[in-house]
Structures are given as C-alpha cells and as structure tokens.
Amino acid sequence: MARAMIIGAGGVASVCAHKCVQNSEVFTDLMIASRTLEKCQALKDQLDGKETNIEVAQVDADNTDELISLIEQYKPDIVINLALPYQDLSIMDACLATKTHYIDTANYEPRDTAKFEYKYQWAYRDRFEKAGITGILGSGFDPGVTSVFSAYALKHEFDEIHYIDILDCNAGDNGYPFATNFNPEINIREVSAKGRYWQEGEWIETEPMEIKRTYNFDQIGEKDMYLLYHEELESLAQNITGIKRIRFFMTFSQSYLTHLQCLENVGMTSIEPVEYQEQEIIPLQFLRAVLPDPASLGPKTKGKTNIGCIFHGVKDGKKKSYYLYNICDHQESYQEVGSQAVSYTTGVPAMIGAMMVLTGQWQKPGVFNVEEFDPDPFMDALNQWGLPWHEDREPSPVDDTMPEYPVEV
Numbered sequence: 001m002a003r004a005m006i007i008g009a010g011g012v013a014s015v016c017a018h019k020c021v022q023n024s025e026v027f028t029d030l031m032i033a034s035r036t037l038e039k040c041q042a043l044k045d046q047l048d049g050k051e052t053n054i055e056v057a058q059v060d061a062d063n064t065d066e067l068i069s070l071i072e073q074y075k076p077d078i079v080i081n082l083a084l085p086y087q088d089l090s091i092m093d094a095c096l097a098t099k100t101h102y103i104d105t106a107n108y109e110p111r112d113t114a115k116f117e118y119k120y121q122w123a124y125r126d127r128f129e130k131a132g133i134t135g136i137l138g139s140g141f142d143p144g145v146t147s148v149f150s151a152y153a154l155k156h157e158f159d160e161i162h163y164i165d166i167l168d169c170n171a172g173d174n175g176y177p178f179a180t181n182f183n184p185e186i187n188i189r190e191v192s193a194k195g196r197y198w199q200e201g202e203w204i205e206t207e208p209m210e211i212k213r214t215y216n217f218d219q220i221g222e223k224d225m226y227l228l229y230h231e232e233l234e235s236l237a238q239n240i241t242g243i244k245r246i247r248f249f250m251t252f253s254q255s256y257l258t259h260l261q262c263l264e265n266v267g268m269t270s271i272e273p274v275e276y277q278e279q280e281i282i283p284l285q286f287l288r289a290v291l292p293d294p295a296s297l298g299p300k301t302k303g304k305t306n307i308g309c310i311f312h313g314v315k316d317g318k319k320k321s322y323y324l325y326n327i328c329d330h331q332e333s334y335q336e337v338g339s340q341a342v343s344y345t346t347g348v349p350a351m352i353g354a355m356m357v358l359t360g361q362w363q364k365p366g367v368f369n370v371e372e373f374d375p376d377p378f379m380d381a382l383n384q385w386g387l388p389w390h391e392d393r394e395p396s397p398v399d400d401t402m403p404e405y406p407v408e409v
Contacts, residue, residue, distance in 0.1 A: 004029070004031070005080065006082055007081050007083045009043060011339045012343050012347045013082040015346070017047060018337040019386075020351050021050045021052045026359065029053045033057040035058065036058075064090045064093045068094045071098040078358060079094070080104075099131050106138065106143070107143075122367060136356075138370060140345075143235070146166050148371065148375045152379050153322055154240055157320070161312075162242055162244045162313045166233075169225065171303045174292075174300045174340075176297075188263075191260065192264060212224060215398060216396065220327075268284070270284060271283075303330055304329050305326075321393070321397070322392075325389065326390070356377060
C-alpha cells in the first residue's frame with residue numbers, strides 16, 4: 001500500500017521498524033537510513049523474511065541535499081524522522097523539496113542552545129500547505145500519546161479542560177548507577193534545563209527540579225517526580241479549550257539525581273565548547289560517548305513505565321476529574337521487539353502516526369501537532385499495536401488541594 005522511509009537507526013527507530021513490518025498491510029515497503037549503515041543493515045537482518053520489503057541506505061541527516069537525493073531515489077510516501085532533534089529542519093526542508101509527507105517524535109532543538117519550542121517548525125506551516133503535504137509534529141509518547149489523550153478527553157469527557165498534569169514515571173532498573181533510557185545528550189539537556197509550566201495565560205519558570213511531588217502510580221507504587229518543561233505544553237496550551245494550567249512531571253531516582261548533580265558541578269553537562277589537546281569538544285557530547293548506549297539497555301532493564309494525563313475540568317456544568325494512562329513492561333517490550341519500554345513507547349506511536357497519514361485519516365496540507373486531529377482512530381490503534389490505555393474516573397490529584405475555579409451551571 002505504501003512506502004515509508006525511517007531516518008535513524010537507534011532504539012526508537014528499531015521499534016518503529018519492527019512495528020511497520022508487523023503492519024505490512026500498510027507498510028509494504030520500508031527504507032531504513034542513517035549515518036551508520038551497519039546499524040541499518042543489522043536492523044534489516046533482524047526483519048528480513050517478513051512481508052515488508054526492506055532496503056537500507058547511508059545518509060547524513062544534516063545534509064539536506066543528500067536527503068533530497070535519497071528521497072527522490074526511493075520515492076517514499078512518508079518520511080519518519082527518528083534522527084536527532086537537531087536534524088528536524090534539514091529533514092523538513094528535504095520533504096518540502098520532494099513534496100513528501102513528514103512525521104517526527106520530538107521538536108527541533110538548536111545545537112548551541114537548550115531550547116524546546118515549536119516556533120522553528122510551526123514556521124513551515126504555510127510552505128507545507130502550499131506544497132500539499134502533511135507535516136505531523138511529536139508523534140511519540142510525550143509528546144504524542146499524551147497529546148492524543150488530551151484531545152480524546154476533550155472530545156468525549158469534558159466541555160472544557162481547565163487543568164492538565166502529565167505524569168511520566170519510569171520505574172525501570174537497568175543495573176547501572178547512571179544511564180539514560182534515550183539519547184543521553186537530549187535527556188540531560190532536557191532535565192537540567194529550567195522548569196516551566198503554563199498558568200492563566202503565561203509561562204511560570206522554575207529552577208531545575210525545584211518543584212517535587214510524590215504520586216502513587218498504578219502497578220508501580222509511590223515515586224518522587226519533578227516538574228520539567230516539555231514541548232507538548234506549548235501546543236496543548238494553544239489547542240485545548242479552556243486550559244488554565246498545564247504541567248509536566250517526570251520521576252527520577254535519587255541515584256540519578258545525585259550523579260546528574262555531580263556531573264553538572266564539574267561541567268560535564270555543558271553544551272559550551274571547551275579546548276582539549278588543541279581540539280574543541282562539547283562536554284555533554286563527550287559524556288554521551290562514555291555513557292551506556294540506550295539501545296543496549298533492553299536485556300538489562302526490568303520494571304514498568306506508567307505515563308499519562310490527569311485532567312480536571314467541567315462537563316455539563318459540573319466539575320470532573322479523569323485520568324488516562326498507559327503501563328508498559330520493559331521486559332515484555334524487549335521480548336517482542338528487542339528494545340526497552342522507553343524506546344517502545346516512542347516507536348509504536350511513530351508508526352501509528354505514520355499510518356494515520358498513509359491511510360488518509362490524518363492527512364491535510366500543513367504542519368500540525370497530533371492533538372489537532374481526530375483522536376479516536378489513534379486511540380483504537382494504541383490498543384491494537386501494543387500500548388493499551390487505562391482510565392481512572394476518580395484519580396488522586398497531584399496536589400493536596402486543587403485551585404478553586406468558578407463553574408457556570
């Protein structure tokens with residue numbers, strides 16, 4: 001039915017490729033392309049013999065001309081960008097030049113500034129619309145599934161959603177004193193940045209890890225979680241009717257925080273170049289090179305993730321709370337596709353988002369965040385493709401008391 005090109009060959013790309021091959025009725029042909037051809041070939045070797053025709057290629061995702069040449073040669077119906085967030089714009093430029101649909105899982109980040117905002121990619125809206133192609137931003141889990149959860153809750157459960165708390169709990173144990181479950185450079189930039197949340201029409205900034213809460217997660221138990229800034233807050237604040245406040249919390253172990261604080265204190269998390277033996281190096285990139293590869297953590301990681309959204313709002317003039325979440329088991333993910341649950345929970349929605357475009361359910365010219373489309377087919381696909389969701393209609397709030405707000409009856 002369709003040809004897809006995955007750019008990237010890390011843990012998330014591996015999960016997405018496995019899921020595309022499982023869904024061979026939609027993904028009849030697949031190319032896996034990255035800077036490291038050996039990784040692409042290893043993935044092809046795992047997946048060959050199924051009904052999807054697989055090809056591999058080497059490409060520098062920073063080089064738009066190389067990308068254009070490869071897209072023109074392979075002629076995919078969609079490019080699934082699972083490379084680094086620094087490379088989003090070069091890949092979007094290549095999709096524009098070739099009039100090819102585009103989807104990613106994380107927003108663009110400049111290499112030299114720890115910025116998490118959509119303005120760079122939203123600037124492509126008119127050009128994608130004129131080219132007649134669809135660009136979908138953030139079809140991972142958070143952003144991605146959490147955004148679809150928000151659209152689903154607004155469509156089916158609320159007239160207005162006033163408060164959203166996104167909770168990301170990873171209770172996996174990989175046996176290392178310090179390791180990250182996805183790209184270390186991106187992960188550490190994210191958690192060491194200042195926190196931010198949206199409230200009453202403005203951004204409130206916090207110090208890193210300044211706001212801490214404890215929450216009792218289904219099938220996991222009580223965990224400490226910390227307020228971070230995450231990119232889906234920016235789009236949800238614009239796209240969810242009636243929103244008054246939206247926050248994002250992520251769990252961290254004390255061991256992780258202690259190691260991170262030590263690395264920050266000695267300058268290893270810096271993205272400013274330093275000179276070493278007559279060469280310029282970026283400390284965070286060097287740290288990434290010495291930390292365990294997240295793709296290698298699958299067989300070692302045990303435990304579960306629990307990621308979802310708690311909503312407070314109004315339905316038929318009455319206050320209402322509602323919790324949507326997914327639980328994913330690291331070892332079950334590894335047994336199915338050879339990757340731990342953090343890669344699994346991102347790679348599955350990437351395939352589903354691409355399927356939404358290829359089947360025409362989420363296809364219209366322009367650049368969109370996932371909550372701007374009908375959530376129902378995506379929610380059905382989550383249950384079908386390995387990320388079943390759960391509901392709680394009487395969830396415990398994140399805070400002891402919720403802010404009071406007027407309700408019109």
